[in-house]
Amino acid sequence: MSSDPVEIFRQEAQDLLEQIEQGLLDLAARPGDRDTVDAVFRALHTLKGSGAMFGFDALAAFTHHCETAFDRVRKGEVPASPDLVTAVLAAQDHMRALAEGREASAAEGEALLEGLRRAVDGASGTAAPAAAPAGPALTTFRIVFRLPADALMNGTRPLPLIDELRDLGACQVTALTDKVPALGALNPTECHLGWEVILTTAHDRSAIDDVFIFVIDEMELEVETLSAPAVPAVAAAASPLATPEPVTAQPASAPAERAEPEAAEKAQRGGETVRVPAERLDALMDRVGELVIAQSRLKSLAGAGVDPLLRSVSEEIERLAAELRDTMMVVRMVPVGQLFGRFRRLIHDLARDTGKSISLTLEGETTELDKTVIERLADPLVHLIRNAADHGLETPEARAAAGKSAAGTIALAARQSGAEVIITITDDGRGIDRARVRAKAEENGLIAADAVLSDHELLQLIFQPGFSTAQTITSLSGRGVGMDVVKRTIEGLRGAIEVTSTLGEGSQIALRIPLTLAIIDGLLVRVGSARYVIPLAAVEECVELSLEQDLRSTGRSLITLRDRLVPFIRLRELFDTRTAPDEHQKVVIVATGQERVGLVVDQILGDHQTVIKSLSRFHADVGSFSGATILGDGAVALILDVPHLVAAGQKRDAQLRAAG
Incomplete structure (x- = not known):
């Protein structure tokens, strides 16, 4: 710090x-x-x-x-x-x-x-009732306080505290020097004085506690009521419905007794958390990543040798590196409630700006995400919430005409699903008008007039740059910016966006976000002479692709898996390896959301702790890969982008169905 x-x-x-x-x-x-x-x-x-x-x-x-x-x-x-x-x-x-x-x-x-x-x-109220002239009820307190010895070192100054007491009323201050040590034992950085204050004020006891609110848990404070206020008869007559609150003298020991458990509780809370700058966590995460790479190299060397002692040490270091990685992941995780809480103010301001009645509901606030992911999600969620408030929710009059409650609802929810967190933004508004989306897309030249699109493809058009169905431009939306930024940001996080909507009932946008951007468990595979990593969280199972099935599926790439047809992609053809397939090819079944696709590889090499390295700017637009990693032998393996490959599989399957 x-x-x-x-x-x-x-x-x-x-x-x-x-x-x-x-x-x-x-x-x-x-x-x-x-x-x-x-x-x-x-x-x-x-x-x-x-x-x-x-x-x-x-x-x-x-x-x-x-x-x-x-x-x-x-x-x-x-x-x-x-x-x-x-x-x-x-x-x-x-x-x-x-x-x-x-x-x-x-x-x-x-x-x-x-x-x-x-x-x-x-x-x-501007018109206050006139009251009979009566002086305020005054109370006299005797206050004795001593600050902790390190108060001066921590920046606490006693004189401003005494000045605040003077502001409350007439007071007489006496310094207490009975605990000041001899000059030879005096530490000039410590506070040895105490103070006795006789305060006559119209304020109650809580105003005195507020003066010492910063140090009340560490200091010695005694407050004794010397004279209680009398209730003026005129005031009682002016307010016949008011019942005067009895004033009871509080023993001097009561504040100390109350402060002790509070101090203990505060000390306990203080020991539970430590504030650490984010850059230190990032640097530590980088070191853990390098350690994982070095451990992978050691594992490769130990596996190639015959020394059992080296192999034993390698396995022990592998276990420790895995535990350190998991611990580091937990340290970087923060609840999404920290992110969701920011949008309560946004909803408050949007309701004022749009003239709509909007309520926000939150769910799954304890779900945790990597802190870097949380930071990068803030702007996309702002765009989506503003869009839901402006485009999605109707005016109170329109909602009443549709038989809905006057107040619209925007719901933010988060839940963990495997190695992903799914964040949904739901509104109970008018929904997405597919006809208007298609007409606008044709007008902008995004699709041909006779193009055949699935519902998923049609709804994804709202994320195209410059696309907007707003009939008027407002301070919130209508210029066609924002949603394309959302998609780029989510894809930059190796995530995916799913849109569902029912006309007249509302819309839901689901963001599927990986838990972390640093280290993942991966499945190492070989395609031709190159090696690739498939995120293990997306892998459902691995099956063998026989030569007969391979030859039978040359027209349409489908495999029968437990009475279900699953499309698959030959990575060897996609990556143009120009190599002959292995005799025993494997199909890795991957899934994202509700979609499943098989990836045909030549060989499955095993699991691999994958330290994710970003691709350079020159390769950032290559959609099939989300990053790279360094293997134990120093070679580089590309990390496959599963959502992109699943989308490619869907498109390929749709083309084959249309051609058939």
């Missing part, structure tokens, strides 16, 4: 801003949730205090206004109205810019604060 304290603050600020955003979105759905209101207030308070501590004064000053607004919500003075939530969400974007050090216009900040003030005034 970087030792720069500013960078550490920025990382923590991002986490706090994420908590604020998620809490605000929760409040949009559940405005009366007190726990969520408290969580948002605490995050704002922490962000303000941390910003001031690390010199982000503009951030602290701006956040203070949002904190004040939520303090009023917390006290029940104003409700968490939709306008207030929207105003704080907009302000949160400004806070993010200030925390990241980006340029943030002061005029824009003032405009956001003015919107926040209007939202608060609108929520509280």
Whole structure:
């Protein structure tokens, strides 16, 4: 981790801003949730205090206004109205810019604060009932606190804490020096002082706890109520329905007793996770990949020799390398919930921009994916969700006319299937109009007027560059960009896209994504004199192709497998090896989704731990391969792109059926 304290603050600020955003979105759905209101207030308070501590004064000053607004919500003075939530969400974007050090216009900040003030005034009502003049109920507290010894080293300053107490009311501060050691034993970097504060304030006990919110779990804090407030008779008469809440003196030991389990819980949580920069994980993954390649070479050498000791050592290193690889894979895995959570804000903004009522449902948030895959999926999912909101969902009036609920639903779901994760984006909108898609494709010259297309091929046309069926261009879509980017990105991840849609009922787009982009288990095969790797997760079974079956299927490449016809591709012909086939050829049955295709190879060499290396720019457009790997003898083997080969098999089979 970087030792720069500013960078550490920025990382923590991002986490706090994420908590604020998620809490605000929760409040949009559940405005009366007190726990969520408290969580948002605490995050704002922490962000303000941390910003001031690390010199982000503009951030602290701006956040203070949002904190004040939520303090009023917390006290029940104003409700968490939709306008207030929207105003704080907009302000949160400004806070993010200030925390990241980006340029943030002061005029824009003032405009956001003015919107926040209007939202608060609108929520509280402009006409407040006149009350009889009465002074606020005051309480006197005796506060004794001592900071942890390392507080100064960690950047905690006692004077701002005392200033915050002064802001709450009239206070008298006395320094406690009874624990200051002799000069010879004094460590100037440690905090030895304590403070006693007599505070008379109109605020309650929670305001005192909020002052020490950053250090309350590590410090010594005693709060004693010296005088409780009396309930003014005029105030009681002005609010006949209000029942005054009894004030009970809290023993001085109570805060410490409550803080102890919280401190223990925090310490336990702190020991469970470690923040590590992503580049270090990437570097470690590269080293593991090189180790796997070296282990593969050692295995090849040991297999060619006769030394049993060398073979034993090779097997032990192979086991350890496999365990290290699996452990490294787990370390890089993160739940897709981290990705899905970002889209709650997107749905909130889309509903506002389109004037539609949109609800988002999430499923399978604990499903895990490689962190690199998660990062690269963000933009494609944004395009798909925006497309579903603008193209897919109807207006409330159109939905009512169709007999649907006024609120449309977009569902995000993730589940693991073998070595793939399937992410689906489903909407209950109008569905895809095949006739309009075909007409637009013919108009753009993508297909001929008399072309015969399957439903799958027709729906895949929406991913063509420049393709759009939108009748009008909006700020969200209609220019024909976005969906082609989605397809390129998913294919760059060695994934595939499947589209299903029912007119009038909705659409679903399924993304099939490999779990990792680094190391996979593969099946090493030989075709002619070259060797290739087939991802083991896509392999269903291997069968022998006899010479009779080979000769019988020269017209249509089909093999009968348990009473089912499975098309197959002769890789020897596809790769133009110009070699004679082996006498005992093998068919590797691979699958992606619901489709199965056989790949005819000359020989199956066995399993292989495959470290994936990207192809160069000159070979990036070769669709049959998704990458390359280095074998134990130093030779290079290409990794077959199974979805592309399955699609090729489907196309070939369709051509044969049409010709027959």
